[in-house]
Amino acid sequence: MKYPELRQAAFEANLMLKAEGLVVLTWGNASAIDRDLGLFAIKPSGVDYRELRAEDMVVLDLETGTIADGSKRPSSDTPTHRELYRGFRTIGGIVHTHSIHAVAWAQAERAIPVYGSTHADHWADQIPLVRPLTAKEIEEEYEKATGTAILESFLERGLDPLEHPGALLPHHGPFTWGRTAMDAARNAVALEAVAQMAALTEQITPKPQSIPRPMADKHYSRKHGPGAYYGQIGDKT
Numbered sequence: 345m346k347y348p349e350l351r352q353a354a355f356e357a358n359l360m361l362k363a364e365g366l367v368v369l370t371w372g373n374a375s376a377i378d379r380d381l382g383l384f385a386i387k388p389s390g391v392d393y394r395e396l397r398a399e400d401m402v403v404l405d406l407e408t409g410t411i412a413d414g415s416k417r418p419s420s421d422t423p424t425h426r427e428l429y430r431g432f433r434t435i436g437g438i439v440h441t442h443s444i445h446a447v448a449w450a451q452a453e454r455a456i457p458v459y460g461s462t463h464a465d466h467w468a469d470q471i472p473l474v475r476p477l478t479a480k481e482i483e484e485e486y487e488k489a490t491g492t493a494i495l496e497s498f499l500e501r502g503l504d505p506l507e508h509p510g511a512l513l514p515h516h517g518p519f520t521w522g523r524t525a526m527d528a529a530r531n532a533v534a535l536e537a538v539a540q541m542a543a544l545t546e547q548i549t550p551k552p553q554s555i556p557r558p559m560a561d562k563h564y565s566r567k568h569g570p571g572a573y574y575g576q577i578g579d580k581t
């Protein structure tokens with residue numbers, strides 16, 4: 345098997361999605377990148393997680409987008425992953441799931457507000473909702489445009505992807521990322537948990553208060569170091 349470390353990193357992140365109940369059937373995907381090699385590995389398209397093997401991971405060239413090694417068809421979301429790796433130069437892994445509560449917020453066209461410390465431990469602010477794709481983008485380059493929309497939304501808001509390791513695509517679902525593929529998978533687990541907590545919070549009280557900023561900042565900085573970025577709570581929800 346060529347590129348064993350790269351394939352194993354992607355493989356283990358995909359297995360974690362299944363183990364954590366974030367994916368059913370063949371939905372979702374995870375990838376890992378080796379920036380020294382200029383290659384990334386991603387789950388093959390349409391393969392059941394229970395049958396997945398490390399050697400099934402498809403390895404692609406970041407610059408050209410062509411397959412460097414692999415016999416199976418790469419995930420349909422490969423163009424999205426490639427766009428994100430080219431735009432977010434500090435990330436080492438990407439995950440996409442259809443986890444239930446995160447998808448519900450995406451379908452409701454809402455960012456996930458910061459209602460509590462659990463959220464604030466992982467995210468420097470609300471979990472952003474990305475701009476919708478245009479009809480032309482959907483028609484001509486859906487997956488690539490999904491990545492472009494995330495990059496544009498982050499650039500427009502001045503967000504650091506490592507301080508905001510995930511986003512929601514309207515009527516689609518969550519993408520998360522991190523320094524490694526396992527970080528990206530852990531962020532997908534955290535995003536789904538926070539999405540469920542926020543949904544329940546709004547069921548209990550229709551207009552909950554956002555967490556006080558000093559408390560949220562304390563939680564985020566405690567986990568990510570002093571002086572960590574903290575944005576405006578609760579706007580744009």
Ligand SMILES: O=C(CO)[C@@H](O)[C@H](O)COP(=O)(O)O
Nearest residue numbers: 370371372373389390419420
């Ligand atoms: O979001 C989608 C489809 O809407 C994809 O993530 C599929 O859920 C998984 O596709 P493959 O990775 O198996 O091609």
